[in-house]
Amino acid sequence: MSQDSVDTDSKAIEVEVDAPLGVITLAEAKRRNPLSATTMGAITSTLQRFDADPAVRVIVIRALGPAFSAGHDLTELVDRTLDDERAIFAACTEMMAAVHAVRQPVIAEVAGIAFAAGCQLVATCDLAVAGESARFSTPGVKIGLFCSTPMVALTRAIGRKRAMKMLLTGDVIDAATAADWGLVNDVVPDAELSSAVTDLATRIASSSASTLAIGKSAFYRQIDQSEPDAYAIMGETMATNAMTCDAQEGISAFLGKRQPVWTDS
Structure with a gap:
């Protein structure tokens, strides 16, 4: 596995490429991997770099230590101007948007706690797999800072009533509940988390990269x-998808009872 350097003073993330996977690791374990402005900017730029790298077909976001992420770096939110506060949440929004904008599926590998903006990042990722000891919460209400931006992703992932309960109470939910509610796809034993995510990512990466990008x-x-409106848009999408080289190859391979050879076009 090759490791790339990340241009950040904090070295808060580590970036690795092990084709076909690109891996972003939150690396401030002692601080429970806060999403500082620098960290969020580094994640955004790395996602964009992966987007342009044909060797990367699936992206994994994981973390070192006892937490996936405890959320925003609260030290950046004290005694600041309104414009300073706006800049923090704009960086967060840009990072979340980048998760959806990149052509590759993005998988969250969740060990430990995912709170506040950390929970938001899990909810935003295309897929999420959690270790059985993982915990999730949006506890901002308890410190006077309602989790309004996490609410956007959370509501879309688990629905109104469940999201509102998490947001109003700040209660912690366990991994099994997160899976039942749709916040994560799968829960596996902690010791098997990394291998389970690698297996899922590798299976996804075996498909045509261009088809995955179209679908996402x-x-x-x-x-x-x-x-x-969705049917109108998707009807046109499927028609143009059918004209691609890989769709024609995949259909021909299926009809010919052979394995397809993707050109990613």
Whole structure:
């Protein structure tokens, strides 16, 4: 596995490429991996770099230590101007948008706690796998800072009533509840978490990269549309997808009872 350097003073993340996977690791374990402005900027730029790297077909976001992420770096939110505060949350929004904008599926590998903006990042990722000891919360209400930006991703992942309860109480939910509510896809024994995520990512990466990119983009374009509008948009998407080299190859391979050879085009 090759390790790339990350241009950040804090060295808060580590970046690795082990084709076909690109891995972003939150590396401030002693501080429970806070999402500082620098960290969020580094994640955003790394996602964009992976987006342009043909060797990276799936992206994994994971963390070192007892926490996936405890959320925003609260030291950056004290005694600041309104413009300073706006800049922090703009960086957060940019990072979350980048998760959806990159062509690759992004998988959260969640060990330990994922609180506040950390929970938001899990909810934003395309897929999430949690270790059985993982815990999730949006506890901002307890410190006078309602988790309004985490609410955006959380509500879309688990629905109104469940999200509102988490947001109003700050209660912690366990991994099994997170899976039942749709915040994560799967829960596995802690010792098997890394291998389970690698297996899932590798299986996804075996498909055509161009087809995965088309599908991911299409998912987010249709999800908030009315049903008639979604069908209209997706009908055109499927028609143009069918004209791609890999769709023609995949269909021909299926009909010919052979394995497809992808060109990623």
